[in-house]
Amino acid sequence: MNYWLMKSEPDVFSYDDLVKKGREHWDGVRNYTARNNLRAMKKGDLAFFYHSNTDKAVIGIIEIVKEAYQDPTTNEEQWVCVDVAPKEKLKHPVYLIDIKANPKLAEMKLVKLGRLSVMDITKKEFDEIMRMSRKS
């Protein structure tokens, strides 16, 4: 079981949009590091859904329901996508500013590699963000 964090601009595709759809392709990734992470995902892995730009917060948990396959939005063979489904919306969003302020999360790629859109996180980081989401 691996843990991930995936970014989306909520104006383009939000967690609530995913809930409405029930399941969606996570396509359009055109970055090699992010692509490698997509390829490493296993069915059943969990990922945080992060809203960039307007919210800058982790909103919910999603589950990988289909492993990497050719991205249908391009003919270039090197790009892949996965399918995801909503798992659970966090009780409270966990904001980037609070993640940055938490020393336990200082090593997160979210903080260190600001532009990476699909990243791996540790179970400790996953658990810590879950803990933060339970209090307002």
Place this chain on the structure above:
DNA sequence: GCCAACGTTGGC
């Protein structure tokens, strides 16, 4: 293979 120029992302 180096590196400057350029484009994109995303926080502020």
Place this chain on the structure above:
DNA sequence: GCCAACGTTGGC
């Protein structure tokens, strides 16, 4: 809207 960070491209 600006700009820093950084990945990618292309000339040499």
